[in-house]
Amino acid sequence: MAAADLDLLFIEDPSNMAWLTGYDGWSFYVHQGVLVFHDVDPIWWGRGQDANGAVRTCWMDDAHVAHYPDHFVQSRTCHPMEMLAAMIRDRGYGAKRIGLELENYYFSAKAFLVLQSELPDAILADATALVNWQRAVKSEEELVFMRKAARISEAIVDHIAARVEPGVKKSDIVAEIYGKAIRGLDEDWGDYPAIVPLLPSGSDAAAPHLTWDGRTFEKGAATFFEIAGCYRRYHAPFCRTVYLGTPPDEIRRAEGALVEGLEAGLDAARAGNMACDVARALAGPLEKAGIDRAARAGYPIGLSYPPDWGERTISIRFEDTTVLEPGMTFHFMPGLWMKDWGLEITESILITPDGPAECLCDRPRRLFVKE
Amino acid sequence: MAAADLDLLFIEDPSNMAWLTGYDGWSFYVHQGVLVFHDVDPIWWGRGQDANGAVRTCWMDDAHVAHYPDHFVQSRTCHPMEMLAAMIRDRGYGAKRIGLELENYYFSAKAFLVLQSELPDAILADATALVNWQRAVKSEEELVFMRKAARISEAIVDHIAARVEPGVKKSDIVAEIYGKAIRGLDEDWGDYPAIVPLLPSGSDAAAPHLTWDGRTFEKGAATFFEIAGCYRRYHAPFCRTVYLGTPPDEIRRAEGALVEGLEAGLDAARAGNMACDVARALAGPLEKAGIDRAARAGYPIGLSYPPDWGERTISIRFEDTTVLEPGMTFHFMPGLWMKDWGLEITESILITPDGPAECLCDRPRRLFVKE
Numbered sequence: 001m002a003a004a005d006l007d008l009l010f011i012e013d014p015s016n017m018a019w020l021t022g023y024d025g026w027s028f029y030v031h032q033g034v035l036v037f038h039d040v041d042p043i044w045w046g047r048g049q050d051a052n053g054a055v056r057t058c059w060m061d062d063a064h065v066a067h068y069p070d071h072f073v074q075s076r077t078c079h080p081m082e083m084l085a086a087m088i089r090d091r092g093y094g095a096k097r098i099g100l101e102l103e104n105y106y107f108s109a110k111a112f113l114v115l116q117s118e119l120p121d122a123i124l125a126d127a128t129a130l131v132n133w134q135r136a137v138k139s140e141e142e143l144v145f146m147r148k149a150a151r152i153s154e155a156i157v158d159h160i161a162a163r164v165e166p167g168v169k170k171s172d173i174v175a176e177i178y179g180k181a182i183r184g185l186d187e188d189w190g191d192y193p194a195i196v197p198l199l200p201s202g203s204d205a206a207a208p209h210l211t212w213d214g215r216t217f218e219k220g221a222a223t224f225f226e227i228a229g230c231y232r233r234y235h236a237p238f239c240r241t242v243y244l245g246t247p248p249d250e251i252r253r254a255e256g257a258l259v260e261g262l263e264a265g266l267d268a269a270r271a272g273n274m275a276c277d278v279a280r281a282l283a284g285p286l287e288k289a290g291i292d293r294a295a296r297a298g299y300p301i302g303l304s305y306p307p308d309w310g311e312r313t314i315s316i317r318f319e320d321t322t323v324l325e326p327g328m329t330f331h332f333m334p335g336l337w338m339k340d341w342g343l344e345i346t347e348s349i350l351i352t353p354d355g356p357a358e359c360l361c362d363r364p365r366r367l368f369v370k371e
Numbered sequence: 372m373a374a375a376d377l378d379l380l381f382i383e384d385p386s387n388m389a390w391l392t393g394y395d396g397w398s399f400y401v402h403q404g405v406l407v408f409h410d411v412d413p414i415w416w417g418r419g420q421d422a423n424g425a426v427r428t429c430w431m432d433d434a435h436v437a438h439y440p441d442h443f444v445q446s447r448t449c450h451p452m453e454m455l456a457a458m459i460r461d462r463g464y465g466a467k468r469i470g471l472e473l474e475n476y477y478f479s480a481k482a483f484l485v486l487q488s489e490l491p492d493a494i495l496a497d498a499t500a501l502v503n504w505q506r507a508v509k510s511e512e513e514l515v516f517m518r519k520a521a522r523i524s525e526a527i528v529d530h531i532a533a534r535v536e537p538g539v540k541k542s543d544i545v546a547e548i549y550g551k552a553i554r555g556l557d558e559d560w561g562d563y564p565a566i567v568p569l570l571p572s573g574s575d576a577a578a579p580h581l582t583w584d585g586r587t588f589e590k591g592a593a594t595f596f597e598i599a600g601c602y603r604r605y606h607a608p609f610c611r612t613v614y615l616g617t618p619p620d621e622i623r624r625a626e627g628a629l630v631e632g633l634e635a636g637l638d639a640a641r642a643g644n645m646a647c648d649v650a651r652a653l654a655g656p657l658e659k660a661g662i663d664r665a666a667r668a669g670y671p672i673g674l675s676y677p678p679d680w681g682e683r684t685i686s687i688r689f690e691d692t693t694v695l696e697p698g699m700t701f702h703f704m705p706g707l708w709m710k711d712w713g714l715e716i717t718e719s720i721l722i723t724p725d726g727p728a729e730c731l732c733d734r735p736r737r738l739f740v741k742e
Contacts, residue, residue, distance in 0.1 A: 026567055027580040029476070029679035049666055049708050053578035070666045071690055074683045076500075079474075102481040103450075105400070106678075109483035110474035110499065128481065129447075171553050171560035178549035182542050189542035189585030196397055196563045207424035209398040214560030295420055295441040306677045307477075308400035312445045319442055337420050 001038065001130075007096035008088065009036040009127055012107040014305040016131040017044075018233060021060060025053040028106050028305060030073050031080040035088070045084060047073060081111045085118030094119055099127025105307060132313045136300055137327040142234060143350065146302065146329060148188045150236035150348060150360035152229025156180045157240050157361075160227075161368050164242045166219045170199060170212045177227055184231070191230040194309040198226040205342025208335055219245040222367070224335070224344035228309055235301050235309040237331040238361045239344035242368045254336055254343055255367045257289035262345065262365060265297070265316075265332055269349055269357035275320040282316075282334050297334040301348060326353040329360075343367070372409065372501070378467035379459065380407040380498055383478040385676040387502040388415075389604060392431060396424040399477050399676060401444050402451040406459070416455060418444060452482045456489030465490055470498025476678060503684045507671055508698040513605060514721065517673065517700060519559045521607035521719060521731035523600025527551045528611050528732075531598075532739050535613045537590045541570060541583045548598060555602070562601040565680040569597040576713025579706055590616040593738070595706070595715035599680055606672050606680040608702040609732045610715035613739045625707055625714055626738045628660035633716065633736060636668070636687075636703060640720055640728035646691040653705050654689075668705040672719060697724040700731075714738070 001009055012033040017023050020034050021044055032046030044054040044065045051067040058065065068083040088094060100115070101107050103126075116124060138146065159180050164173060177197045184190035200210045202221035217223060221244060228237040243251065261282040268281035279297050286293050298316035301309055309331070314322045316330065328351040336343040345365060349357035372380055383404040388394050391405050392415055403417030415425040415436045422438040429436065439454040459465060471486070472478050474497075487495060509517065530551050535544060548568045555561035571581045573592035588594060592615060599608040614622065632653040639652035650668050657664055669687035672680055680702075685693045687701065699722040707714040716736060720728035 024582065025578065025580040026569065026582055026678070029566075029681075049579050052708065053581050056575065056578055056581065071688065073667060074670070074681070074686060075690075077690075100480070102484065103479050105476055105479070107480055108474050108476070109471070109478055109480050110497070112480035112483070113473065126481070169560065171555060175550045175553040178553060179546045182546040182549060184542060184585070187585065189540065189583075192567045192582065195400075198397065204427065207396065207427055208420050209396040210424050210427065211395065211397055211563065212560075214555070214558065296444060299445070307397070310400075310445070315445060317442065319446075319448075337423065 001036065001099065004099060004125070004127060004130060005097060006099040006125060006127060007038070008093045009099040009130065010084070011036060011101060011131055013101055013104050013131070014106065015303050019135055019303055020131065021058040023054055024057050024233065025050060027053065031111060045087070079110065079114045081114035082118055085115055088119060093122070095121035097123045097125055099125050099130060101128050102126045103128040129313055132311050135302055135311060136313055137325055138302060138329055142302060145231050145234035146236055146360060148231040149229040149234050151185050151188070152181060152190050152231065153227065153236045153238035153348070154361050154363055155185060156227050156229060157225070157238060157363055160225050160240070160242065164217055164223065164244070165370065166244055167216050169214055169216050171214045173199065174212050181227070181229060188231055191233055193228040193230040193235060194304040194306045195228070199223055200342065203340040206337050206339060208337050208342065217244060222247070222251060222341050222343060224342050226344055233303050233305065235304055236348040236360050237301060237309055237333070237346065238348060239333070239335070239346040240363065240368055241343050241345060242370065244370050246371060247367060247369060251341060251343065251367070253289055254291060255345070257285045257291060258334065258336060258343060258345055259365055260285035261334060262332065262347065266347065266349065266359070267356045269324060269332065269351060270355065271324055271326045271351055271353060273324050275314050275316050275322045275324065276318050278316050278332070279318050291336065293334065293336065295335070298330045298332040301329050301331045324351045326351055372407065372470065375470060375496070375498060375501060376468060377470040377496060377498060378409070379464045380470040380501065381455070382407060382472060382502055384472055384475050384502070385477065386674050390506055390674055391502065392429040394425055395428050395604065396421060398424065402482060416458070450481065450485045452485035453489055456486055459490060464493070466492035468494045468496055470496050470501060472499050473497045474499040500684055503682050506673055506682060507684055508696055509673060509700055513673060516602050516605035517607055517731060519602040520600040520605050522556050522559070523552060523561050523602065524598065524607045524609035525732050525734055526556060527598050527600060528596070528609060528734055531596050531611070531613065535588055535594065535615070536741065537615055538587050540585055540587050542585045544570065545583050552598070552600060559602055562604055564599040564601040564606060565675040565677045566599070570594055571713065574711040577708050577710060579708050579713065588615060593618070593622060593712050593714060595713050597715055604674050604676070606675055607719040607731050608672060608680055608704070608717065609719060610704070610706070610717040611734065611739055612714050612716060613741060615741050617742060618738060618740060622712060622714065622738070624660055625662060626716070628656045628662060629705065629707060629714060629716055630736055631656035632705060633703065633718065637718065637720065637730070638727045640695060640703065640722060641726065642695055642697045642722055642724060644695050646685050646687050646693045646695065647689050649687050649703070650689050662707065664705065664707065666706070669701045669703040672700050672702045695722045697722055
């Protein structure tokens with residue numbers, strides 16, 4: 001905040017709210033947020049009924065939980081930001097520099113316009129991803145959570161590999177994926193992942209974000225499974241692809257190039273290298289195989305809420321020159337979405353103090369073929 | 372659009388996108404939307420890889436699917452709205468009146484500011500909820516989907532009533548709820564609900580939006596279950612409360628008043644009456660029992676994506692004078708979140724041409740007690 005010359009920071013991103021205060025609840029469908037100060041503890045601010053959740057989950061004392069009346073919720077005549085602006089004025093920040101997450105889910109254009117009109121003397125500055133960047137390097141405690149999430153991811157992928165057969169309904173497999181994800185392992189119960197399981201087959205796998213239906217798996221098609229175990233909101237995304245039958249040469253060649261590219265990328269994912277170095281290492285073997293891959297190949301992961309388990313800071317792509325640091329975690333995600341098939345083999349990785357990236361999950365890095 | 376004096380409408384709300392075009396995919400974590408014209412078919416616009424999903428799910432021909440390059444995704448140097456603005460200018464709308472959903476998840480403040488700067492000659496008007504309001508009265512086909520969702524909701528609640536016992540882990544019950552929700556019934560596979568299952572117990576039930584953990588259900592506490600079956604993105608939310616042991620008089624009295632209030636509200640939920648009439652009918656018995664309930668008591672439901680299964684138009688509360696029409700559907704949701712307990716008994720309802728509201732689910736309207 002000091003470096004960004006901000007007197008006050010208002011955070012509406014639920015993952016940033018949780019990281020700053022511990023607040024955890026499915027209440028981000030109404031306006032809420034955290035006010036961050038230089039000199040005193042933050043204030044959680046939200047809907048009256050959710051203040052009950054804040055006093056139960058935040059580390060600040062109850063005097064640092066503020067709320068607005070229910071008739072502001074999804075109203076056509078008033079807006080919760082009127083209440084927030086009044087609180088900001090009352091605390092003496094009405095003519096100060098206030099940072100806002102302008103590019104963020106949940107902080108709407110209208111929220112910005114209301115604050116602008118209610119705080120005419122303030123300077124509203126863009127503080128998009130300011131907190132997200134602080135989250136890039138994970139603490140040891142965070143890594144403990146992510147490793148637990150990775151154990152859940154492995155259990156899900158093991159179950160998929162065992163269970164997917166021609167004639168099995170996709171919706172049944174999704175039900176089982178949720179079962180594994182939420183039962184968790186031993187005492188480590190699972191949380192909801194920030195993205196639902198994705199498992200398109202055959203030519204639908206050209207479209208990476210279609211969700212499931214009740215059709216059955218068929219012989220002669222690849223299905224990729226994009227899933228994440230989630231432990232106390234920390235994610236370890238993990239993707240593997242199952243081919244039922246004998247894969248055509250085209251897919252086998254793509255698998256070979258992709259695995260080679262992944263391994264080159266893991267080797268390049270070292271502290272001191274840049275995000276683009278990983279993207280370039282990956283691209284080499286793919287280009288040699290004639291695969292032109294334009295999409296980014298990964299993003300930081302950790303604490304997240306829907307709709308995305310990425311942290312929206314660094315991207316593993318040619319344009320990104322961010323220097324990698326020990327403790328950073330990424331979903332190294334070079335999905336191939338071709339004209340009439342798709343292939344995903346991915347790793348959740350940790351940048352180590354020296355040496356190549358460490359994979360959080362430990363399962364064969366290949367196409368799973370069931371003849 | 373004509374009534375709002377709009378030449379062009381840009382829609383970023385995923386449920387409005389789906390309602391207008393059929394598009395269905397978990398891609399709303401990046402900027403995407405639908406351009407709606409007066410004279411030609413709408414254009415789906417989004418990320419390159421998601422255009423593959425659009426051509427598979429939208430009713431328009433493929434020429435009405437447009438996309439932007441991947442390096443615009445979550446970039447620090449460029450914004451997808453630059454591409455959208457260029458398309459709007461190219462089509463001759465650069466100096467026209469353009470409607471935007473200013474109060475909506477996913478349309479960020481930054482998206483608005485970029486459009487404003489890229490379209491200096493356009494008039495950017497607030498079209499928040501313009502499409503949502505068109506969705507208020509459901510078609511017969513939509514009601515078929517909602518009734519299928521209601522069958523799934525009933526199956527989930529039956530399972531909860533049978534399975535919840537002292538010593539059972541909450542995370543296990545959530546896994547089973549997802550199992551029922553997604554397996555669906557017979558050929559009717561289930562879709563993901565827009566809100567995760569909520570099931571706080573005892574004093575935590577004062578906080579309506581806390582999610583689960585791995586603790587066990589205990590004797591001497593009420594747990595409310597807020598769930599929804601979902602069929603092809605149409606929801607039928609349904610809440611019931613389970614008490615393990617003998618409920619204290621306070622909760623029994625609240626149950627009696629709540630059920631009486633619900634029944635009065637159902638009787639008031641008639642075509643021609645107003646939303647506030649339902650809220651007032653509910654409030655009578657509650658006030659008589661000394662329960663002061665400030666929160667709104669319901670909202671329209673139907674097609675939805677996370678983070679909310681409400682439609683964000685009408686609210687069942689004292690301030691809302693919207694006249695009810697046949698075919699409107701609501702979650703009549705008068706949750707009681709008291710200081711150290713919570714009670715939810717709710718109904719998904721349909722406004723009929725004459726007579727009281729029809730409940731989409733058919734299960735006893737009472738506290739479920741397991742001694």
